[in-house]
Amino acid sequence: MVNSGFLSKFKHPGVKVIAVSKTKTPDQILEIYNAGHRDFGENKVQELAQKAEELPKDINWHMIGHLQSNKVKYIAPFVHLIHSVDSKKLLKTIDNEAKKSDRVIKVLLQVRIAEEETKFGMEAEDLHEILEEFNANLYPNVKICGLMGMATFTDDQSQIEREFETLHDIFIEMKVVYFTQAYYFKELSMGMSGDYELAIEHGATMVRIGTLIFGRRNT
Numbered sequence: 001m002v003n004s005g006f007l008s009k010f011k012h013p014g015v016k017v018i019a020v021s022k023t024k025t026p027d028q029i030l031e032i033y034n035a036g037h038r039d040f041g042e043n044k045v046q047e048l049a050q051k052a053e054e055l056p057k058d059i060n061w062h063m064i065g066h067l068q069s070n071k072v073k074y075i076a077p078f079v080h081l082i083h084s085v086d087s088k089k090l091l092k093t094i095d096n097e098a099k100k101s102d103r104v105i106k107v108l109l110q111v112r113i114a115e116e117e118t119k120f121g122m123e124a125e126d127l128h129e130i131l132e133e134f135n136a137n138l139y140p141n142v143k144i145c146g147l148m149g150m151a152t153f154t155d156d157q158s159q160i161e162r163e164f165e166t167l168h169d170i171f172i173e174m175k176v177v178y179f180t181q182a183y184y185f186k187e188l189s190m191g192m193s194g195d196y197e198l199a200i201e202h203g204a205t206m207v208r209i210g211t212l213i214f215g216r217r218n219t
């Protein structure tokens, strides 16, 4: 069941909720849209592109899932923010496709903070390499606006906290080293339905909430 109450009760100044609508129907999304929400997240390119075509044009679409380079072209013309940039190759492709669409695409770099092997993301060294190139203007059609991460799926609160804290530390480090002159490196996307409160305590500026808004997913 869709629950727009979560959004109306959500009161954290400076924290944006991305309503994660994967597997949910356009009608369910419209319920949340009609309650005034405009930021929605999807994790699959085809589903994202299809919903974007069907739904109102003033929705800000966030790509939050693993993105293959050969699929970037399908979302480049309209995507609002790509949270899940996990390789230099992908960043280069986004830059190329953004240029073709005559756009500058906003992205976050995904950092691997979880101990689970299954989670995507880069290490701090990869970030240094990319941000040096970014500052040397090698990616003129992307704007790196911050970092994204996913904590380990566990009941161990202290482990989740450690991982969020690590990501926040890396975020501050990158900001200090590479973005002293740039206001736009300011987003830290971390936290989902199960751990968003911890994420906010540790400096999240965007939380990606699916289940608490749209109910449980069957797939």
Ligand SMILES: *Cc1c(COP(=O)(O)O)cnc(C)c1O
Binding pocket: 020, 022, 043, 064, 065, 150, 191, 192, 193, 194, 208, 209, 210, 211, 212
């Ligand atoms: C599905 C998903 C979410 C939301 O998960 P919930 O637990 O339903 O809030 C957040 N981030 C990513 C990357 C996801 O794939």
